[in-house]
Amino acid sequence: MTTAQARRLPPLRGVLLLPAGLALLAGLDAALLLLGFPAPLTFSRLADVHGYLMTLGFVGTLISLERAVALSKWWGYLSPVTMGLGGLLLLSPVPLTIAFMCSLVGITGMCVNYAVLWRRNRDEAVLIQTLGAAVAAIATLLLISGVPIRVVVSWLAVFLILTICGERLELARLTLARHDGTVLLVLSCAIVLTLLGALLWPTVGYPLLGAEILGLTIWLGSRDVAMKLIRTDGLRRFMAACMLAGYFWLGVAGAVWLLGPAFEGVRYDAVIHAVFIGFTMSMIMAHASTILPAVLRRPLPYRSFMWVPALLLHASLLVRLWIGDALGVLEAVEYGGLVNVIALLLFFGTAVVSSILGPPRTAPSPTKTPPAVKSPTVNLPNPETADPAVPTGATEVSPSSSPTLLALAPAPKDT
Numbered sequence: 001m002t003t004a005q006a007r008r009l010p011p012l013r014g015v016l017l018l019p020a021g022l023a024l025l026a027g028l029d030a031a032l033l034l035l036g037f038p039a040p041l042t043f044s045r046l047a048d049v050h051g052y053l054m055t056l057g058f059v060g061t062l063i064s065l066e067r068a069v070a071l072s073k074w075w076g077y078l079s080p081v082t083m084g085l086g087g088l089l090l091l092s093p094v095p096l097t098i099a100f101m102c103s104l105v106g107i108t109g110m111c112v113n114y115a116v117l118w119r120r121n122r123d124e125a126v127l128i129q130t131l132g133a134a135v136a137a138i139a140t141l142l143l144i145s146g147v148p149i150r151v152v153v154s155w156l157a158v159f160l161i162l163t164i165c166g167e168r169l170e171l172a173r174l175t176l177a178r179h180d181g182t183v184l185l186v187l188s189c190a191i192v193l194t195l196l197g198a199l200l201w202p203t204v205g206y207p208l209l210g211a212e213i214l215g216l217t218i219w220l221g222s223r224d225v226a227m228k229l230i231r232t233d234g235l236r237r238f239m240a241a242c243m244l245a246g247y248f249w250l251g252v253a254g255a256v257w258l259l260g261p262a263f264e265g266v267r268y269d270a271v272i273h274a275v276f277i278g279f280t281m282s283m284i285m286a287h288a289s290t291i292l293p294a295v296l297r298r299p300l301p302y303r304s305f306m307w308v309p310a311l312l313l314h315a316s317l318l319v320r321l322w323i324g325d326a327l328g329v330l331e332a333v334e335y336g337g338l339v340n341v342i343a344l345l346l347f348f349g350t351a352v353v354s355s356i357l358g359p360p361r362t363a364p365s366p367t368k369t370p371p372a373v374k375s376p377t378v379n380l381p382n383p384e385t386a387d388p389a390v391p392t393g394a395t396e397v398s399p400s401s402s403p404t405l406l407a408l409a410p411a412p413k414d415t
C-alpha cells in the first residue's frame, strides 16, 4: 500500500465512532418505544436507558473522542473507549451500575484530558468544558446512588450546555473581548451552584436555573459569530442556521424552567427535548462537517440536501412542543417525536452517503484551493472537500483548539 493510499484510509480512532453510532441507533429505537411505536429492538430495559444512552453513550463519547484527538496522546483515547463501552454495557444484561461505573471512568478520563489541555492553553473555554464534565460525573454518581432519572435530567442537560457553550466560546474568541471568557465562566459556575441548590430546593432552584440559562443564551447567542455567518452562503450559512436554531431551543428550555421544576408531564418532555434535540442535535448538525473529518481523516462534504433533515428536525420539534406539549394534543407529541427520529436518521444517513460520494462536482478544483494548515494536534478537514466559503487555515490553532474553530473563523469579508 502506498503512503497516499494509507493516508486516505480512516485512522484507527474512527473505530471509536462505532459505539457512539450504536448508542445513537439504540437510543432512537428506545425513543420509538417510549412513544409507543413499534421498533426493531425491544429489550426489556432499552426504554429505561434512552436518556443516558443518548447523552453519554452517544454525545459524550463523541465529545470525548474529539477532545482526545485535540490532545493527541494515546492515553487520551482511554476516555472515549470507556465511555463508548459504558454505552454498550447499557445495552447488555450486566447490572446498570457496572455500565454507569464504566461511563464514570470515561468521564473522569475526560476531566484528565481537559486538565492537560488547560495546562497547554489557559483558556476559560477549557475550564467551562471541565465544569461540564464534572457535572456529568455527578449526574452519573446520582444515578448510581438511586436518584431517579427525572431529577438527574437537568444535570445531563447542563453537561451538554456547558460543553457546547465552552466550544462556542473558543470560536467566539475571534469576536469577543478578553474579559467575556471570564463572564461566561462566572455564569457557568453560577449554573452549577444553582443545580446543586435545586437538588434541595427545587421550587426556587429551577426558576433561577431557567433565568441563568436564558441569560446565557441571550448573551452568548447575540455575540456568536453565527450571527454574521448567517448572511453568507453554503456550508457557513447552514452551520450558522443550525447554531441559531440551537440557541432558540436553549432559550425555550430556560423559559420552561423559569416556570418551576419540570419532573414529569408535558413540561418535562418540552424541556428535555428543547435541550437534547433542539439545542444539542442542532449544534451537532452544525459541526458535523468539521468534527468528523478531523476524527476520521475522511471528508464530509457539505451538500445542500443537509437542509432537509435540519428543517424537518426543527419543524417536527416545533409541532411536538407547541401543538403537542403546550396545546395538549398527544398525537402531535407522538408524531412529532416520530419525525424527530426520521430527521436524525436522515441527517446521519446523508452524512455517511456524502462522505462516501466525496465532494460534489461543483466544488472548486483542488489546484485553486488553499493548502490546509498543519496543526500539531488536529488533523484538519481537507479544504478540497469543504465549502469554498469556509476559510480553512484562516487562523492559528492552539493545541487545545477544536477543529470547529478553524472551520468557522470568519472570512475577511465578514470581519
Ligand code: HEM
Binding pocket: 028, 031, 032, 034, 035, 047, 048, 049, 050, 051, 052, 054, 055, 059, 149, 150, 153, 156, 264, 265, 268, 269, 272, 276, 277, 280, 281, 337, 338, 340, 341, 344
Ligand atoms: C430524536 C428523537 C427522540 C425522541 C422521539 C425522544 C423521545 C423521548 C421520550 C418520549 C422521552 C420520555 C419523556 C417522558 O417520560 O415524558 C424521552 C426522555 C429523554 N430523552 Fe429523548 N427522544 C429523542 C432524542 C433524544 C436525544 C437526542 C437525547 C439526548 C441527546 C435525548 C435525551 C433524553 C433524556 C435525557 C430523557 C429523560 C430520561 C429518560 O426518560 O430516559 N432524547 N425521550
